[in-house]
Amino acid sequence: MKTKNLLTAAVALLMAGAAQAQTNTWTSYSFIEAQGGVQLTSTNAPMDKLITPTAALSFGHYFTPVVGARLHVNAWQSKSGLASTGQYYKWKYVTPDLDLLVNLTNLFGKGSDHALNVILLGGVGLNYAWDNDELKDLNLPANTMPLAWDKNRLGHNLRAGLRLETNQAKPFGVSLEVNANSLDDRFNSKTNDKDDWMFTAMLGLNFRFGHKKAAPRYVTKTIEVIDTFEVDEPITIKVKEKQPKTKTETKHMKMNEAIFFKIRESDANAASGIDEAIKKVAELMKCSDDAMFTVTGYADKGTGTAKQNKKYAKQRADDVAKKLVEQYGLDAKRLKTDSKGDTVQPFEENDKNRCVIVTGEGTFRITTTEMVEVEVEKQSTKKVQKTKTREVQIQEEIK
Template identity: 35%
Template sequence: MKMKCILCAAGALAMCTATAFANPAKESEKTEFNRHWFMQLQGGASYTLGEGSFGKLVSPAAALSAGYQFSPVWGLRFGLSGWQSKGAWVSPENVYQYKYLQGNVEATLDLANLFGRFNPVRTVNPYLFAGVGVNGAFDNDEANALNDKGYTLGNIWSGSKAFVAGRLGAGVNFRLSDCVLLGVEVNTNMLSDKYNSKKAGNLDWQFNALAGLTFRFGKNHKKPQPAAVVAAPVQTTPPAEKPRTPAVQEAAPVAAEKPAVAEKPAPLREDIFFRIGSAQVRDAEKAKIAALAEYLKANPDANVEVTGYADAVTGSNAFNLKISRQRAESVAAALKAAGIAAGRIRVNGKGDTVQPFPGVEKNRVSICIAK
């Protein structure tokens, strides 16, 4: 019955997997996956398979990991795990403990996204992982003390010892927010027969049950980029030429010519670009504002419309609406400082609801049209 707890955990994971696949993925059609880094902090219990009773071979365990999610399905995780392991001599029963610290590298597989559509708001997300590790075991004094008493542990070691480990595991994450997940995980390390100091002629198996939090650095999704909106060129129609009157033999009264209608100047457009998260006009963009001010001074009847935008990848909708307005107001303030009356400037902010350019960086912009 030593494997009873492990089988129960696997059954619970299977139930969570079925629940995850049953969740609707309505949001998946509206969003795209975004690559991101993450960090995990876990704690729990470790059990090294041995001849003693299950409860006496359970030890504390902890793990700290960091990883990168390359796609909705595949990720790579690096981590440190360890604390304590235990072994036992059966007759008479003696339990001994030792310490270990293990470095791991693993490939992760998201089952919900593998068998269903990518859904960034799915509550239950089961996963599998496999990899390798290097286990550094130390502080084996209790086993050595038993061996010195005549128990004859076949694979006794002292000081410190390094072992290569194969790793397999499964877990499930429960979404708390876009950046925080609560998770549980079970895994096994397959180690050399020398790991627990007893000679058995087969691998030593170490099982871990852990729970903890996963923190995402950045969102795991982004809004799809709409097609670029290209401003149509503004055309002006030249005044029609006055038809010429054919020459006549006799002198005819000369009609007074109508005064020429002044041609309306072509509109001027300038795109003022900003850094990420900023509404401050950069020095490199000030020449464009100077050109707008010169145009408005040369054309006293012209006005300017300044519309601010934010990219759809960075920040929330509310933040993007706020910063888009601030970007437009920064340009307006610069025009006023250049001598343009406030009544000739109209300011608007679109947030991330409209993306006038393809890509990300160029949508941190204020588009100014003077006419």
Template identity: 30%
Template sequence: MKIKHVLLTALFSALGVGAYAQDTEHNWFIQGQLGASYSLGDADFGKLVSPAGAISVGKYFNPTIGARLSISGWRGRGGNGEGRPAYGFYYGAATVDGLLNLSTLFAGKNPDRLFNASLIAGIGYNHRFEPNSGSFMGRLGLQGSIRLNDAFALNLEALANGVSDRWNKKDDHGFDSYYNVLVGITYKFGTGFNIGCPDCEPVYYPKTYSEKEVQALNDEINKLREQIANHKCPEPEPCPEVEVEQVSKPALKALVLFGLNQTNVSGDQMMNVEAIANYMKENPDSKVDISGYADKGTGTDQINERLAMERANSVADELANKYGISRDRMKVSSNGSTIQPFSKNDWNRVVIMIAEE
């Protein structure tokens, strides 16, 4: 019974870890499953059914192909002929399983699909206890998964497992086999799900930039400012009786950088907002285009669209509330992560302001 308690403890511990884990598209996942196992043998069908469980951790490398490490086992059964009592034993197995999402393969990628079917094929090691005996094993099966939300899915799995002839304590075939039907829950990491407060917004911790990184960003901003300042139309040659046409002041461009999942304007970026405010005060007819962006390396399209808009609105609020710039002179928009103005991923957590008459 000690083996039974250990397997149950490990299974529910893994489920607990999965429920409290935190936040791209192809997430790591953890699965906890319980069900029944049927062993081929010389006994009535009902006598060869026993409990089974599994814990798996894996990852999809693209929308179609993935892999997992699975620890399974519990109770096996064997028989000495129909009408005779069956005998039981404990076993455990560790396998590396390849996963092929058949729904994505044949119907295309769809993160919001309600049902996905996947093919499972794996190899590993199986160990029987009391008495001890081990062997390599192979397995093949199918898994159906029903999407509950972004974080959780309900799965139903059927597996055929091939092991050595010693598995059921009898040398009566070339090899033994047993079959599992398991039901469980899959949790996908990186979804921002908070089991303590399902309706709460996830907490994001912004990246801390080193002094060297901040200096590099400020140097890039100053370089852009210098390019804008030096972009002037040439003065016309003075000519008698010729009226010189007045040239409008060049546009002013400034950037406001944000940390990972950050939407508030930090203190070291306020000088860039102030530069736009001063330009607009000096040029009462000028207007400003405020465009928010998010980096493509993290988050989903929906999350990035929201982050980019919140960043743009945060800059607009500073111009209006702190510097008194009318909102009628502002155009606020979000480009999400569909447009990446910079080649470096982290620089795309930015709001770009362009003020001109």
């Protein structure tokens, strides 16, 4: 029960700090940091002989100005020794951890724009050690260190630490961090039935990005507003405007319309841009009740072989005729198809000869449209100005 009460109090304290942080200029951000320093793995040997270099890289995110988390990877070199013989040995390690970060300065202070922040951290992770050759090279008696490992070693890591960090509202910052890491008992090749301890002290350079602004707070007020506005009153006016007037004439004429295909196209349903061309031809053909039409296919002489071109020309004529009948309802008895292959080139430009030409002669109904000016009555409006008083609610930002 006592532990539960302590956890409840800690959560309440963090939530209070997060709520207070909502009045600040930012609420969250991400960061990446590189660190370098020294580490000490404790054992029964002089401490000044056990210090080795260490480095770390981390990526994290502050969810509020108080609470954050990071993925932290610490690695390089560790050292231990035998005080009785004055012999020392080194090995390599890497420790990835997931850490919780609590900004004590923002938790207990006002605002989040502090020159220096004190941050408490704790985390869990794994420790992987390797390259223990220096210990093996000492050729110690087997009973001296019976649990020394000679292959790679994987164990747990528990961490607690404290860091000092410059203003977190700025994009760049520096930090000083000290950590205590609880590792597997055989990490230093010795055993005493309790975890080994590694202590680190590192300086860091970090880059912060993606700061999100805190949502502003507002108070609602009611005020009276006098609106001046215009309304439209309906009126009828007479205006002159141009309207289309159509007339239809019947005359004897010859038809000659071309439908162009791209290279290697023969399918009128698939060829791009063909639909509009066929539609235009079909509408003109429907204007005659007695004309007979010939759908002739062609191919350009500049590409392909005569055999291929003969095939393409015939397919083009057949597909266009089929579409005119099936899609546009033309009488198949008034159509015949022909194919010239590349033996006839109706156009000087080579590419235009990939085409189908529809020809015919007979009586056509030709409809023309012209614009004439007429006087018409239209409904319009005139503006009338009016006023109205109303109550509105406004939100005013709390500074």
